[in-house]
Structure formats: C-alpha cells, structure tokens
Amino acid sequence: MKKNNIGYLLREGIRSVFLHGFMSFAAIWVTVACLLIMGTFSLVLYNLNEIILELEKDNQVLVYIDETYSEAEAKSVGSQINMIANVHNAQFVSRQEALSAFVDEQQDEALFEGLEASTFRDRFVVSMEDNALMKQTCEDMKKIEGVADVEAHYEISEGFQMIQQILNIASMIIIAVLFVVSMLIISNTVKLAMYDRKEEISIMKMVGATNSFIRWPFVVEGFILGFTAAVLAFFLQWGLYNLLQMQIASIDTLNLFNMLPFVEVIELVAVCYGAVGFFVGIFGSLLSIRKFLKV
Amino acid sequence: MIEFRNVYKVYETGTRALNGVSLKIEDGEFVFLVGPSGSGKSTIIKILTAELQPTSGSVFVNGFTLEKIRRSAIPYMRRTLGIIFQDFRLIDNKSVYENVAFAMCVIGASEKEIKKRVPYVLELVGLENKSRRLPHELSGGEQQRVAIARALVNNPNMIIADEPTGNLDPARSLEIMMLLEQINALGTTVMVVTHENQLVDRFTKRVIAIDNGEVISDGMDGYFAYEEE
Numbered sequence: 001m002k003k004n005n006i007g008y009l010l011r012e013g014i015r016s017v018f019l020h021g022f023m024s025f026a027a028i029w030v031t032v033a034c035l036l037i038m039g040t041f042s043l044v045l046y047n048l049n050e051i052i053l054e055l056e057k058d059n060q061v062l063v064y065i066d067e068t069y070s071e072a073e074a075k076s077v078g079s080q081i082n083m084i085a086n087v088h089n090a091q092f093v094s095r096q097e098a099l100s101a102f103v104d105e106q107q108d109e110a111l112f113e114g115l116e117a118s119t120f121r122d123r124f125v126v127s128m129e130d131n132a133l134m135k136q137t138c139e140d141m142k143k144i145e146g147v148a149d150v151e152a153h154y155e156i157s158e159g160f161q162m163i164q165q166i167l168n169i170a171s172m173i174i175i176a177v178l179f180v181v182s183m184l185i186i187s188n189t190v191k192l193a194m195y196d197r198k199e200e201i202s203i204m205k206m207v208g209a210t211n212s213f214i215r216w217p218f219v220v221e222g223f224i225l226g227f228t229a230a231v232l233a234f235f236l237q238w239g240l241y242n243l244l245q246m247q248i249a250s251i252d253t254l255n256l257f258n259m260l261p262f263v264e265v266i267e268l269v270a271v272c273y274g275a276v277g278f279f280v281g282i283f284g285s286l287l288s289i290r291k292f293l294k295v
Numbered sequence: 296m297i298e299f300r301n302v303y304k305v306y307e308t309g310t311r312a313l314n315g316v317s318l319k320i321e322d323g324e325f326v327f328l329v330g331p332s333g334s335g336k337s338t339i340i341k342i343l344t345a346e347l348q349p350t351s352g353s354v355f356v357n358g359f360t361l362e363k364i365r366r367s368a369i370p371y372m373r374r375t376l377g378i379i380f381q382d383f384r385l386i387d388n389k390s391v392y393e394n395v396a397f398a399m400c401v402i403g404a405s406e407k408e409i410k411k412r413v414p415y416v417l418e419l420v421g422l423e424n425k426s427r428r429l430p431h432e433l434s435g436g437e438q439q440r441v442a443i444a445r446a447l448v449n450n451p452n453m454i455i456a457d458e459p460t461g462n463l464d465p466a467r468s469l470e471i472m473m474l475l476e477q478i479n480a481l482g483t484t485v486m487v488v489t490h491e492n493q494l495v496d497r498f499t500k501r502v503i504a505i506d507n508g509e510v511i512s513d514g515m516d517g518y519f520a521y522e523e524e
Contacts, residue, residue, distance in 0.1 A: 008400050019388065200386050206344065207445070208374035209401040210367075 005213065013220025016197075023192060024225060031229035031280060032236065034182030035273060038175055039237045043269070045171040047259050049164065056131045056160045062151040063090070063124040063141055071095075074122035077146040081124055086137040088127045095120045121148065131157040183280050183287070191288040194218065201292045211293050218285045226281020230273040237269060238262055296322050296484075297343065297453065302352030304338050304508070312338040313349070314508040320486060322452065325479040327495045328488045330505040336488050339505070340457055344378060345369045357452045374402055377446025377454045377483075381461035383438040385430040385445075391417065392426040395444045402449055412448055420444045420474060436467030443474060453484040460491060468494055 017024045063081060065074040071094055081090040093101075098120040103112045126141070128134055134157045138150045194201070204214050245259045262269075297320045304313040313335050320326050330336050341347040342354055345361055354361040357375035364372060385394050392413060399409045417423045420440040430438055439459060446454055456475060460468035472487070472494060479485040489495060495502060504512040 005400070005403050199384065203384050203386065203397075204401055205370075206373060206378050206384075207398040207401050207449070208370045208372075210370045213401060213403075 005216075009213070009216040010220055012217035014224065016217055016221045017224050020196060023196070024221075027225045028229045028232065030185050031182060031226065031277065032233045034178060034185060034280075035229060035233035035276060036236060036240070038178040038182065038276070039233065039269065039273065040240065041178070042171065042175055042272070043237075043241060043265065045167055046265065048167055050260060051258070052160055052164050052167070056157065057088075057127055059131060059153060059156050059160070061126045061128070061134065061138060061141075063126055063147055064149045064151070065122040065124070066146050066148045067118075067121050069122065069146055071122060073146065077144060078124055080144045081126060081141060081147075084137060084140050086129050086133045087141075088129045090124045090126045093123050093125055095122055098123060132161055179276065179280075182276070183284055187284040187287045191291075194288055194292055198292060205293075214293060215286065215289055218289050219282055222281040222283075222285030223278065224281070226277040226279070226284070227274075228277075229281070230277025233277070234270060234273045237273070238266075296320065296355070296357065297486075298353075298355045299339070299342075300353040300355075302342070302349045302354060304335075304342065304347065305350045312508050313342075315352070316505070316508065316510055318503055318510055318513065320453075320484060322484055323479075323482060325476065325485045325498075325500045326487070327498075327500055327502045328486060328505065329490060329492075329495060329502055331490065334506045335508040336505060337457070338508075340455060340488060343455060344376065345372060374449055375452045377449070377451040379439070379442050379446050379454065379456040379459045381458035383430070383435075383442045383462075385438060385441055387430055390427050390429055391422055391433070391441050391444075394430070394441055395448050398445045398448050404449075413444075416444045416448045419447070419478075434467070435463050436470060439463065439467075439471050440474065443471070443478070447478060447483070451483065453486065454478060456485070456487045458489055459487065460489065460494060465494075469497070472498065 065077055069077070074094075075092050078090050078092055081087055095117040099115060099117045102120070103115070106112055128137060134152055134154060138152050141147055141150050201214055241259075241262045245262070248259060299316045299318050302313050302316045303311075305311050316335070316339065328336055328339065338347065342349055342361065343356055345364060349362060352362075356372060359368065359372040359375075361372075386397065389397060395413050395416060396409045399412065404412075414423065414426070417426055420443050422437065422440050422444065425433065425437065430441065433441065439462075443454075443456075443459075454475065459475070460471055463471060468491065475485050475487060476498065499515065501513070501515055503510060
C-alpha cells in the first residue's frame with residue numbers, strides 16, 4: 001500500500017460508515033443483538049460452571065488415621081497429606097470433635113450420652129484442587145503411613161464432572177453456532193451495503209485499482225461497525241447482567257444460584273466482545289467483498 | 296499498441312463470439328470498431344480490459360501479454376487504458392472534480408499531483424467551471440466529458456470508448472467525437488466502438504468492421520464500405 005493511500009483509505013472507510021447510515025445502523029444493531037445473545041448465554045453457563053465448582057468443593061474426602069496413633073502423632077500425618085499435589089486443604093478432626101459432631105447430628109442426643117470418644121478415629125477432612133483426580137489422590141493418601149482408610153464419594157465427583165462436561169460441550173456448540181450466525185448476518189448486511197456500491201467498485205477496477213486498495217475501506221468500515229457494536233453490546237450486557245442478578249437475588253427459591261458480580265468477569269467480557277466484534281466486522285466485510293472483486 | 300493474433304473466444308454456453316480475429320492498432324492511431332449487435336465488439340473490449348480471457352490466440356496490450364497475465368498485474372495493465380462507457384458510469388455522490396481525482400487516488404497519486412493534474416484535464420474537456428457540480432446536475436454530454444476526463448487523467452497510452460455517443464443527441468455526439476479527435480491529436484491512441492454510421496463517416500479514420508466474430512473489413516473507406524460488403 002502506498003503512503004499516499006493510507007489517509008485516503010481511512011477517510012473513505014469512515015466516510016462510508018456515515019454515507020450508508022441506515023445500513024451501518026442495521027449492521028451495528030444486528031451485531032449487538034447477536035453479541036448479547038451469545039454473551040448472555042456464555043455468562044449463564046460461566047456462572048453455572050462456577051456453582052458446580054463450588055458444590056464440588058463440598059464433596060470432601062475423609063482420611064482416617066490408625067487408631068493406635070496418639071492425637072499428636074495423628075496430627076503429624078497431616079503434613080504428608082498436604083504434600084500431595086492435588087490436596088487443597090487437609091483439616092484435622094480429633095476423636096472428641098468427631099464424637100461431638102456425630103452426637104449433634106442425631107435427633108435424640110440422649111441415646112448417645114455414654115458413647116466414648118475412643119470409638120471414633122482421628123481423621124482429616126480433605127478437599128481437592130481438582131476432583132477429577134480424586135481417585136488417584138486417594139490412592140496416594142492410602143500409601144501414607146498411619147492412614148488406616150480413605151472414604152470418598154467418587155460417584156458424586158463423577159456426576160459433577162459429567163454435568164460440567166455436558167455444559168462445556170453444549171456451550172461450545174451453541175456459542176460456535178451463534179458466532180457463525182452473527183458472522184453470516186453481518187456478512188449479508190455488509191453485502192447489501194456493497195451491492196449499493198457495486199458500480200463504484202467496478203469503476204475502481206476499470207481505472208486500475210488493485211484488490212487490496214478496494215478492500216481496505218471496507219475493512220476499515222467493518223472494523224468500525226464491529227468495534228462500535230462490541231462497545232454498545234458490552235455496556236448493554238453490563239446493565240442486563242446486573243438486572244438479572246438483582247432479579248435472582250430477590251427470589252428466595254433461587255438463592256442457590258448465586259451469580260458472580262459483573263466486575264469479576266468484566267475483563268473477560270471486554271476481551272471476548274472486542275475480539276468477536278473485531279473478527280465479525282473485518283471477516284464479515286472480507287467475506288462479502290470477494291464476490292464483487294471478480295470483475 | 297494493441298494486437299490480436301488469431302483470437303478465438305467461445306463462451307461456456309457454446310456461443311462462438313470471436314472466430315480468429317487478428318488486428319493491430321499502432322500507438323497514436325484513431326480507429327473506429329464497427330459492427331452490428333452481437334458481432335463480437337463487446338467481447339473484444341472485455342478481452343482488452345482483461346475481464347475475459349481468450350479461448351485461444353494471443354492478445355498484446357501496451358506491453359502486456361494478456362493470455363499469460365497474472366491476476367495481480369491486471370490493475371497495472373488497466374492503468375495503461377482509459378475506458379469510456381455509453382452510460383458514463385460516474386459516481387453519483389462525488390462532484391465532477393472528485394470523480395476525476397478518484398481515478399488518480401486509486402493508483403496512489405499524491406495530493407499535489409492530483410491538484411495539478413485534475414484542473415488541467417477538466418479544462419481540456421471544457422468543464423473547468425463545473426468542477427463542484429454533481430453528475431445529476433450536468434447534461435448527458437457534460438457527463439460524458441467527465442468520463443473522458445476521468446479516462447484521461449492518468450495519462451493512459453490508449454482510450455477505449457465503448458459507444459460513447461449512444462446516449463447523446465447528434466450535436467453532443469459530434470462534440471464528443473471532436474474532443475476524442477483532439478485527444479488523439481495530442482498523441483493518445485483512441486479506439487471508438489460504435490454503430491453510428493453517419494458519425495463514423497464524418498471523420499476520415501481507419502474503420503475496422505467486425506461481424507459474426509470475424510474482421511470483415513479494415514481500412515480508411517468509412518462505414519459505408521463495410522455496409523456494402
């Protein structure tokens with residue numbers, strides 16, 4: 001591209017956005033709508049994923065210590081448990097604490113008044129970094145000297161993992177479909193704008209314009225449209241998210257569904273919207289112009 | 296200089312548009328290409344501008360060999376030609392000045408070059424006082440002058456005018472032809488494609504007649520010579 005052309009191409013791209021005001025308006029709002037659908041869906045899935053991760057953390061493993069160990073010896077086993085890479089936290093529960101917790105859980109506490117603490121074992125309540133590695137981590141803990149037994153609910157962990165996988169696959173498919181749909185809609189909208197300028201393009205070709213020279217103003221135009229749509233969609237998404245969060249918080253039955261504050265995902269949303277707006281705008285334009293360059 | 300050597304063009308539909316056309320136009324010549332509708336005139340222009348590839352034969356345009364030309368070289372070949380259409384093909388939302396300057400922008404000319412060259416060319420075609428007008432504010436003859444200015448502005452080796460007077464009344468047609476003759480006198484090769492016999496015969500120029508995709512006459516005897524064949 002010649003230096004003389006850069007200013008002209010940028011000017012033409014910007015001028016074109018305003019010259020084809022209605023088409024630009026339509027393209028921006030169609031993109032905003034697609035981004036909002038895609039964004040809302042992704043954020044709901046993101047929140048569900050976070051909730052599942054939280055629930056997964058509650059699925060803790062109990063590591064029972066050999067009953068011949070004194071409380072001090074039992075506590076010392078904790079350092080070895082904590083050394084295992086996937087162990088997030090190992091909290092010591094003494095026999096006495098285990099007895100109290102057991103009695104508290106019973107409906108008729110009087111029935112267990114005479115129960116000795118020695119009936120129980122010292123134990124560690126272990127939470128994992130990644131529950132997918134629960135089986136292997138339990139095997140590793142069993143090998144530690146002083147560990148008598150490990151009690152884990154693999155089926156709950158596997159259930160969570162399956163739900164997570166299904167959610168991930170479903171979200172990827174739906175996001176991909178919505179992305180392609182957005183791109184095709186933008187491409188068609190830009191194509192309509194280009195059809196309006198078909199004559200101009202054919203004149204440019206006839207006076208000796210190169211394909212890249214013809215493409216640039218449309219790429220600049222696509223970028224402006226995509227970027228404007230991304231900025232609008234970002235702020236609308238922010239508003240919608242907060243609204244949804246307030247609505248959910250006001251309904252008692254949905255207390256379990258504790259949404260993340262928008263500020264925690266703000267960077268992710270900004271980057272994703274920026275990237276999608278950029279790609280959809282520029283590639284939508286490039287996709288549309290191919291046909292018109294075959295003169 | 297352009298040269299067709301035994302050029303054939305058969306469209307995908309099976310229509311034979313050109314049947315072994317051979318012709319040569321030297322630099323500085325003024326040539327009329329005449330023939331009835333469907334004779335192959337438009338196909339010749341489309342091959343000259345590289346919109347179409349010949350099925351066989353060789354075509355040379357201002358140093359480019361068109362059957363071997365790379366796609367990326369086509370814009371540079373087109374810059375050696377100035378093309379004028381029957382329907383003017385001006386950009387409606389650009390002024391006269393902008394329509395002409397646009398052709399220079401496209402090839403990467405600087406602001407300075409544009410500001411120097413465009414007024415000169417507009418003066419040459421007699422539109423120096425209408426540079427700020429939009430195309431729809433001009434008469435048909437004036438619009439065609441803008442198209443001629445646009446074709447001339449990049450100083451091409453050759454002007455190809457495809458039925459340039461097709462949408463004009465006889466008086467304006469004559470003016471346009473005289474303008475093209477004047478441009479030719481300044482050294483630019485001119486090829487005018489037309490079927491207006493009276494107009495052709497007002498000028499004593501070389502006339503290449505084509506029919507059924509073949510050159511049937513080529514000489515200085517005017518349009519009537521071709522009609523008598």
